[in-house]
Structure formats: structure tokens, C-alpha cells
Amino acid sequence: MTQEVLTFDDQLADHGVSRRDFLKFCGTVAAMLGLSELAVPQIAAAVEAAAASKLAPAVWLDGGLCTGCTESTAQSENPDVAQIVLDILSMNYMETIMYATGDSAEEALRQTIDASSGKFIMVYEGAVMTGFDGNALRVAGKTGLDQIKEVAPKAAAIIAVGSCAVDGGWVRAYPNPGGAMGIGEYLAQEGIKTPVINLPTCPVNPVWLVAMVIDVLLLGGLDDQGKVTQALVDKLDEFGRPKLIFGQTIHDNCPRRGHFENGEFVYQFGSEEEAKGYCLYAMGCKGPQTYTNCPIVRWNNKTSWCVNSGSPCIGCGGFNWVDENAPFLSRMRKVGLGHVGASDGGWSPATIGAVAGGVVVGALVVHGVGMGLAGRIGEGPETEEMKDYDRKRMKKGGDK
Numbered sequence: 001m002t003q004e005v006l007t008f009d010d011q012l013a014d015h016g017v018s019r020r021d022f023l024k025f026c027g028t029v030a031a032m033l034g035l036s037e038l039a040v041p042q043i044a045a046a047v048e049a050a051a052a053s054k055l056a057p058a059v060w061l062d063g064g065l066c067t068g069c070t071e072s073t074a075q076s077e078n079p080d081v082a083q084i085v086l087d088i089l090s091m092n093y094m095e096t097i098m099y100a101t102g103d104s105a106e107e108a109l110r111q112t113i114d115a116s117s118g119k120f121i122m123v124y125e126g127a128v129m130t131g132f133d134g135n136a137l138r139v140a141g142k143t144g145l146d147q148i149k150e151v152a153p154k155a156a157a158i159i160a161v162g163s164c165a166v167d168g169g170w171v172r173a174y175p176n177p178g179g180a181m182g183i184g185e186y187l188a189q190e191g192i193k194t195p196v197i198n199l200p201t202c203p204v205n206p207v208w209l210v211a212m213v214i215d216v217l218l219l220g221g222l223d224d225q226g227k228v229t230q231a232l233v234d235k236l237d238e239f240g241r242p243k244l245i246f247g248q249t250i251h252d253n254c255p256r257r258g259h260f261e262n263g264e265f266v267y268q269f270g271s272e273e274e275a276k277g278y279c280l281y282a283m284g285c286k287g288p289q290t291y292t293n294c295p296i297v298r299w300n301n302k303t304s305w306c307v308n309s310g311s312p313c314i315g316c317g318g319f320n321w322v323d324e325n326a327p328f329l330s331r332m333r334k335v336g337l338g339h340v341g342a343s344d345g346g347w348s349p350a351t352i353g354a355v356a357g358g359v360v361v362g363a364l365v366v367h368g369v370g371m372g373l374a375g376r377i378g379e380g381p382e383t384e385e386m387k388d389y390d391r392k393r394m395k396k397g398g399d400k
């Protein structure tokens with residue numbers, strides 16, 4: 001009996017995805033990578049060719065996490081193009097959703113890293129748990145740290161998905177008894193030099209992950225020896241994030257921005273202003289200080305994103321975002337302008353006049369005027385009471 005060979009278009013059709021959807025997706029990927037529309041056929045052909053052969057394998061390791069990034073990527077209910085493209089990867093080890101368990105799962109990992117040393121991609125989700133001598137996380141009878149030390153040096157590149165993997169995320173929030181940290185920081189500490197591409201947010205957007213996989217494996221991100229090329233390195237910022245994805249703030253591309261400029265703000269959920277879709281800055285929106293392109297790429301197969309669905313941005317794309325941004329529904333303590341680090345001396349609205357110029361400042365002034373006209377000076381959203389651990393932290397002089 002001859003076995004039916006599915007074409008790539010058959011595979012798309014099986015998932016209810018049209019060729020047109022696929023090409024549109026390739027257009028999005030091109031934009032993420034800074035390529036013009038002219039590159040779309042090249043990307044499509046590369047993905048198609050990869051589907052017919054076999055891509056370099058990948059392993060997906062889990063640290064301290066909620067598995068939300070796996071869920072965001074797998075989208076098990078409604079697979080979209082991103083998932084189909086990821087299916088083309090030989091994901092030989094993925095703790096959360098692989099069929100194999102126990103010894104056979106670990107054997108698959110060992111075989112992959114031995115057979116494809118220097119050629120496979122390691123995707124890392126979750127925080128590196130260094131606490132309790134590494135015993136804060138144990139995998140297959142050894143510490144998560146031992147697993148990283150075994151796999152990471154042999155990978156061609158590591159893609160850190162989600163804020164937990166990038167800087168520890170919420171797992172690292174004060175007081176951080178598990179010693180959570182990002183994979184890049186941990187590797188630097190251990191002297192492991194495998195390049196890391198950081199994709200923060202909570203959870204990661206699968207389109208970003210696919211774009212980086214395509215860039216690394218199909219568009220010349222690795223040279224013949226499996227080494228990361230300078231062209232790929234040049235696309236990353238000083239924090240190892242793709243500049244085109246993390247180079248602008250949420251605020252720069254927010255559809256509510258016009259309301260911000262006009263001083264039209266939501267001050268209470270359930271209000272007329274909320275129904276009108278006014279700006280959520282007064283409800284604590286961290287969009288002005290958060291660098292990602294969520295408003296452009298959006299989530300759940302481009303359906304929506306946080307601000308679109310009525311929630312202020314809580315800044316999960318920033319660094320140390322839980323400690324820096326909580327309480328999430330309070331007006332921000334710092335507004336970022338032209339810098340990206342969370343603890344890099346962001347400025348407060350009170351110092352606007354002294355340190356900044358331009359549109360945002362003008363808008364904040366308009367906001368003040370708007371509040372004055374509305375008799376709202378001194379009001380604004382309720383501020384949560386300071387939590388006990390916050391008080392203790394303040395007494396100690398904050399996180400070090």
C-alpha cells in the first residue's frame with residue numbers, strides 16, 4: 001500500500017488555513033524581521049521547503065513557570081499558521097506536551113543533543129530556579145540547573161520565551177525564595193556563551209517565536225558551522241531582544257492614543273468614559289513605558305490584545321515587571337522615555353518638565369488640563385494599600 005504524501009497546501013487545508021492566510025502570516029513575519037513585502041515569497045518558499053524536508057531539531061526546556069507560554073504557542077483548540085510552522089520543527093523534547101514520558105523522554109533529549117550538537121535550537125520557558133542549591137526545580141531526578149548545563153552549551157542558539165525566561169518574570173518577584181532569574185543571566189554567570197534571543201512578555205506571542213525560528217533556521221541566522229551570524233546579532237538590542245519587535249512602546253502604536261492626546265481618560269471601570277474606549281492611562285496603563293509591538297501583532301490569532309479588550313497594559317514586556325509595575329491598576333510611578341530597563345532611573349511625571357520634551361510631555365500636560373477642567377485634580381483611580389512586603393522592602397531601601 002502506498003502512503004499518501006501530503007503537500008504543504010494539504011497540511012494547511014487540514015488545519016483550515018488557506019494559502020492566502022499563510023502568505024499573510026509570512027508578511028507579518030517579514031515585518032517582524034525588518035524585511036520588505038518582496039521577501040514574502042522567499043519566506044513562504046523556505047517554510048515550504050522545510051516542511052518537505054526536516055528542520056534542524058529543537059528542544060523546549062521548562063524552568064519555573066505556569067506553562068502559559070507553551071499554551072500560547074500550542075493553541076491546542078484552534079491551531080493557526082504559527083502553530084503549523086512550529087509543527088515543522090522537530091520538537092524532540094517538550095516536557096509539557098510530548099507523548100513520551102520518563103526514561104524515553106529523557107533519552108529523546110540526550111539523543112538530540114548528542115546527534116545534533118551545535119545545530120539544534122533550545123527554547124527555554126520559565127525562570128531558572130537557582131534557590132535551595134538548585135533543588136527549587138528538579139527534572140528527571142536532577143536539578144533544572146544540571147539540565148541547563150548539559151543542554152545549553154551544545155545548542156546553536158537559545159530562544160528565551162516569556163518574561164520568566166528573560167528575567168525571571170513574576171516567579172522572580174520579591175522576595176524570590178526560589179532564586180529565580182533569566183536564562184541569559186544564568187548562562188553569563190556560568191560562563192556558557194550560547195547566544196540567547198530574548199522574547200519577553202507573559203505569555204510570549206507565538207508569532208514572535210516563529211519569526212525568530214525562521215530567521216535563525218531558514219534565513220541565514222546560522223552559518224555553515226552552525227554559528228550565529230553577525231547579521232542576526234545586529235538585529236538584537238543590548239538586551240538580546242529583536243529590535244523590530246521590542247523597539248517601540250505599546251503607547252506608540254496604541255489605538256487609544258488619540259484619546260490620550262486629547263486628555264480623554266477612563267477614571268473608573270463601568271463608566272461612560274470606559275464605554276467610549278478612552279485612554280486607560282489613569283487606570284494604571286503601563287503602555288508608555290513598555291516596549292513591545294502587541295498592538296500590531298495582537299494575540300490569539302490577531303483577535304485582540306490587553307488594551308483592546310479593556311485592560312490597562314500591566315507592562316509584562318518590561319523587566320522585573322511585577323515589582324516595578326504593581327499595583328497594576330494604579331497610575332504608574334515611572335514613565336519610560338527612550339530607555340528600556342526597569343531599574344534604570346525612569347522618570348516620574350513630576351520631573352517631566354526638567355527631563356523631557358515632545359509629544360508625550362505635551363499629552364501629559366493636556367491630561368493635567370483635562371483633569372483640571374473636569375475638576376479631577378488630586379483624584380484618579382483608587383490606589384491599593386501598600387502591602388506588608390512592600391513596606392518591608394521600602395524600609396530596606398528596595399530591591400538590590
Ligand code: SF4
Pocket residue numbers: 065066067068069070125126161162163164165169170201202203204
Ligand atoms: S512568561 Fe508568563 S505565561 Fe510564560 S511561563 Fe512565565 S508566567 Fe507563564
Ligand code: SF4
Pocket residue numbers: 250251254255256257258260278279280281285286287288307313
Ligand atoms: S496610556 Fe495606555 S491606553 Fe492610553 S494610549 Fe497609551 S498605551 Fe494606550
